Amino acid sequence: MMSFFSKTAFSTMRKNKMIYVPYLITASLMTMLYYILSSVQIMVAESGMSGSLTMTEILRVSRWVSGFLSLIFLFYINSFVMKRRSKEFGLFSVLGLEKGHLAKIVFWEILFTFVSSLMIGIFSGAILSQLMFLLLLYIVGIPSLLHFRFPFQAVGVTTILFAAGWLVVLLYSQVVVFRSEPIAFLQSAKEGEREPKSKTWATLLGLLSLGAGYTLALKVVSPFEAIAIFFPAVMFVMLGTYCLFLSGSIALLKLLRRNKNFYYHPSNFISVSGMIYRMKRNAAGLASICILATAVLVTLSSTVCLYLGEEDMLDRQYPRDFTISSFWPADSPDLFLLLKTVSSNYAKSYGLEIQNEYGSIEAIESDNDEPAQVYYTFYFDLNQEPSDYAFYENMRESYLQSIPRLAQTESKSLVRAEFFQIYGSLLFVGVFFVALFLVTTVLIIYYKQITEGFDDSERFRIMQQVGLSHKEVKQTILQQILMVFFLPLLVAFVHISVAFPVLLKMLTVFGMTNRNLFLLCVMSSCAVFALFYGVIYRATAGAYYRIVQNKQVS
Amino acid sequence: MSLLQVQHVKKIYTTRFGGQQVQALSDVNFEIEVGEFVAIMGESGSGKTTLLNILATLDKPSAGKILLLQQDMAGIPDAKRAAFRRDHLGFVFQDFNLLDTFSVRDNILLPLVLARVPLAEMELRLLPLAEQLQLQGILQQYPYEISGGQRQRTAIARALITKPKILLADEPTGALDSRTSENLLQLFRQINQNGQTILMVTHSTKAASHANRVLFIKDGTVYHQLYRTEQPQEQFYQKIADSLTVLSSGGNTL
Ligand SMILES: Nc1ncnc2c1ncn2[C@@H]1O[C@H](COP(=O)(O)OP(=O)(O)O)[C@@H](O)[C@H]1O
Numbered sequence: 001m002m003s004f005f006s007k008t009a010f011s012t013m014r015k016n017k018m019i020y021v022p023y024l025i026t027a028s029l030m031t032m033l034y035y036i037l038s039s040v041q042i043m044v045a046e047s048g049m050s051g052s053l054t055m056t057e058i059l060r061v062s063r064w065v066s067g068f069l070s071l072i073f074l075f076y077i078n079s080f081v082m083k084r085r086s087k088e089f090g091l092f093s094v095l096g097l098e099k100g101h102l103a104k105i106v107f108w109e110i111l112f113t114f115v116s117s118l119m120i121g122i123f124s125g126a127i128l129s130q131l132m133f134l135l136l137l138y139i140v141g142i143p144s145l146l147h148f149r150f151p152f153q154a155v156g157v158t159t160i161l162f163a164a165g166w167l168v169v170l171l172y173s174q175v176v177v178f179r180s181e182p183i184a185f186l187q188s189a190k191e192g193e194r195e196p197k198s199k200t201w202a203t204l205l206g207l208l209s210l211g212a213g214y215t216l217a218l219k220v221v222s223p224f225e226a227i228a229i230f231f232p233a234v235m236f237v238m239l240g241t242y243c244l245f246l247s248g249s250i251a252l253l254k255l256l257r258r259n260k261n262f263y264y265h266p267s268n269f270i271s272v273s274g275m276i277y278r279m280k281r282n283a284a285g286l287a288s289i290c291i292l293a294t295a296v297l298v299t300l301s302s303t304v305c306l307y308l309g310e311e312d313m314l315d316r317q318y319p320r321d322f323t324i325s326s327f328w329p330a331d332s333p334d335l336f337l338l339l340k341t342v343s344s345n346y347a348k349s350y351g352l353e354i355q356n357e358y359g360s361i362e363a364i365e366s367d368n369d370e371p372a373q374v375y376y377t378f379y380f381d382l383n384q385e386p387s388d389y390a391f392y393e394n395m396r397e398s399y400l401q402s403i404p405r406l407a408q409t410e411s412k413s414l415v416r417a418e419f420f421q422i423y424g425s426l427l428f429v430g431v432f433f434v435a436l437f438l439v440t441t442v443l444i445i446y447y448k449q450i451t452e453g454f455d456d457s458e459r460f461r462i463m464q465q466v467g468l469s470h471k472e473v474k475q476t477i478l479q480q481i482l483m484v485f486f487l488p489l490l491v492a493f494v495h496i497s498v499a500f501p502v503l504l505k506m507l508t509v510f511g512m513t514n515r516n517l518f519l520l521c522v523m524s525s526c527a528v529f530a531l532f533y534g535v536i537y538r539a540t541a542g543a544y545y546r547i548v549q550n551k552q553v554s
Numbered sequence: 555m556s557l558l559q560v561q562h563v564k565k566i567y568t569t570r571f572g573g574q575q576v577q578a579l580s581d582v583n584f585e586i587e588v589g590e591f592v593a594i595m596g597e598s599g600s601g602k603t604t605l606l607n608i609l610a611t612l613d614k615p616s617a618g619k620i621l622l623l624q625q626d627m628a629g630i631p632d633a634k635r636a637a638f639r640r641d642h643l644g645f646v647f648q649d650f651n652l653l654d655t656f657s658v659r660d661n662i663l664l665p666l667v668l669a670r671v672p673l674a675e676m677e678l679r680l681l682p683l684a685e686q687l688q689l690q691g692i693l694q695q696y697p698y699e700i701s702g703g704q705r706q707r708t709a710i711a712r713a714l715i716t717k718p719k720i721l722l723a724d725e726p727t728g729a730l731d732s733r734t735s736e737n738l739l740q741l742f743r744q745i746n747q748n749g750q751t752i753l754m755v756t757h758s759t760k761a762a763s764h765a766n767r768v769l770f771i772k773d774g775t776v777y778h779q780l781y782r783t784e785q786p787q788e789q790f791y792q793k794i795a796d797s798l799t800v801l802s803s804g805g806n807t808l
């Protein structure tokens with residue numbers, strides 16, 4: 001039998017479905033993404049295919065990172081939902097529910113959300129993970145092995161991780177319930193009614209921090225320096241973004257308001273004043289959207305670039321199909337002749353011919369007492385693909401017989417397979433991260449829109465009474481939403497433009513030096529993201545407009 | 555000259571669920587001359603707000619006609635209603651309906667900004683009005699920082715700044731204490747003496763006694779009216795109170 005508290009929990013969730021359903025969907029999607037990553041990792045590990053070790057490692061690391069991020073996002077979203085609902089809690093308190101009762105209601109809500117999102121997430125994840133496994137195999141270029149399974153281990157880790165996450169959410173919510181006064185519940189929805197003060201120090205800190213981050217990024221010369229400064233720079237930029245959104249935006253809006261010719265124009269008048277008024281509440285969300293958007297762009301463009309640039313990197317490192325290299329005493333006769341003869345003979349034993357051969361010599365620094373050495377590298381192609389796989393397998397053995405100090409015998413097609421496994425896996429997890437960021441971004445935008453909608457509906461009702469037409473309401477809404485929602489996108493674009501050289505340097509560590517390809521990847525990521533963002537904006541602006549419109553006069 | 559003519563106005567609300575019909579106004583007729591200060595009295599639920607919303611073009615009558623300066627308001631296309639409201643009508647509401655996002659000054663200027671009046675002209679209109687309504691000192695403050703009386707005076711300034719043909723007020727003293735109410739009603743009289751036509755809806759006898767004419771509304775129709783003529787306010791107050799007693803005890807004459 002259901003208790004009073006669980007029943008109340010259900011009925012409040014039903015009443016708040018505009019807030020609650022998207023919350024549940026998001027939680028389920030996060031669970032699903034995590035479950036898919038874990039089960040694909042297990043499927044890859046168990047498949048025993050070549051390269052499964054590298055791929056498992058990449059998947060394992062990203063699984064942890066994505067799990068961690070999911071929990072942070074869940075926590076963030078939950079605190080938002082709690083704030084939104086404090087009014088309702090206040091009403092309950094006034095009606096005579098004690099804090100202990102409220103805590104029980106919240107407990108039931110969170111328990112329900114946990115259980116249902118876990119079930120939905122794992123169920124949909126189980127269906128999709130097979131598909132995702134096939135997708136991964138397709139991306140890394142391995143023919144499908146048809147290894148369908150439902151790894152129970154993945155169910156276990158997903159359940160444990162999310163149980164822990166929801167436990168933290170639960171504890172936080174209980175603390176919120178117990179620490180607040182009933183009257184504060186009633187007031188907290190009214191918080192932020194006062195015009196926010198623009199704090200000069202915060203604006204300055206933001207400018208300095210952003211400046212520091214940008215300077216670090218722009219002054220980078222070497223790839224390793226790029227890796228070293230990347231995380232400090234990211235931290236600086238994040239701090240700067242938050243400070244500037246929180247404080248700088250208000251300072252800017254007040255500046256706009258001081259410009260009377262701009263301000264006293266119908267739509268500017270309404271938008272600017274409305275934005276100042278609510279910027280305090282909006283700013284943190286917008287800064288988060290901006291950071292998430294930047295994360296999406298960085299992840300998407302670099303993983304896609306590495307994947308697409310695979311052939312390019314391969315060509316740079318391996319100009320021919322085969323690469324043989326060896327150390328050789330500097331005073332001995334030329335090794336190239338030997339290398340060529342050995343290669344030619346080896347190819348002939350499989351009925352093949354070598355072609356396009358060329359070589360390179362590199363001096364090796366040595367200690368004084370050792371004889372000087374040089375490093376020979378010999379490159380060649382074959383007239384046709386070897387049909388016998390033994391050609392690759394016996395190659396090293398065969399060369400070693402004539403060239404004792406052999407360094408490497410690499411075949412481009414084997415390395416290519418390896419590259420595909422690494423960069424394909426990276427692309428695969430990159431897509432997962434992008435999905436995770438996007439899900440969170442969309443939810444934040446949606447919540448912003450409906451909160452704004454509820455807040456604004458009263459204002460627009462009044463404005464219609466004093467003579468704002470329907471058309472003007474619509475136009476004003478459009479402008480306001482444009483200002484609010486495209487600012488983070490714009491700033492994200494600025495961030496990625498500044499980060500571009502650093503990212504490019506970091507990619508050279510992987511051997512990726514094709515600047516134009518990366519530029520193309522960044523630009524198309526921006527374009528795709530902007531398009532996606534636009535679609536989300538339109539959809540949520542519709543929700544906003546419906547809410548505002550609900551209370552309007554004709 | 556007749557400023558406003560209300561002829562056989564009827565309003566029936568159909569509730570969204572169940573389709574139940576509520577007749578808020580059955581047959582309302584009256585006229586208002588330029589320069590009058592008219593109060594419409596009635597109990598709560600008698601249809602006062604409904605009537606005012608219709609006059610304000612915020613709602614449409616189910617039947618009947620409203621003429622403002624001989625022009626039929628039904629003839630105004632929907633798209634022009636907002637502009638019409640802005641240019642010809644001023645409103646004051648019981649709960650002030652000020653916007654917390656704007657300072658007092660910007661709240662007052664709002665209708666002018668919407669009408670795209672030039673900045674210089676706005677300033678020109680604002681200053682004398684602020685002086686008359688004693689708002690000079692609080693122009694930079696926000697609605698949540700000022701008292702109820704100040705808020706209502708702000709709302710009146712916002713209504714008057716467009717120089718409306720008629721000022722419509724719905725229970726303007728409803729949320730104020732008696733002293734502040736008294737001041738506000740004095741202000742209304744003063745504004746009226748300066749030539750502003752006012753139509754005020756109220757359930758307070760005290761408020762109605764400040765008007766030059768009182769219409770009584772009941773069961774969705776105007777069934778009685780009193781002129782103040784030259785009598786002092788106390789006497790008029792008494793007369794209104796008497797009428798209400800007589801009328802509520804069953805008298806039904808016009
Ligand atoms: N939007 C509406 N839908 C249905 N009925 C309404 C609506 N507005 C008012 N009414 C009804 O019309 C009648 C008159 O209401 P109202 O004009 O607000 O009265 P007053 O302002 O005199 O108190 C009431 O019975 C009220 O319930």
Ligand SMILES: [Mg+2]
Nearest residue numbers: 599602603604
């Ligand atoms: Mg009313």
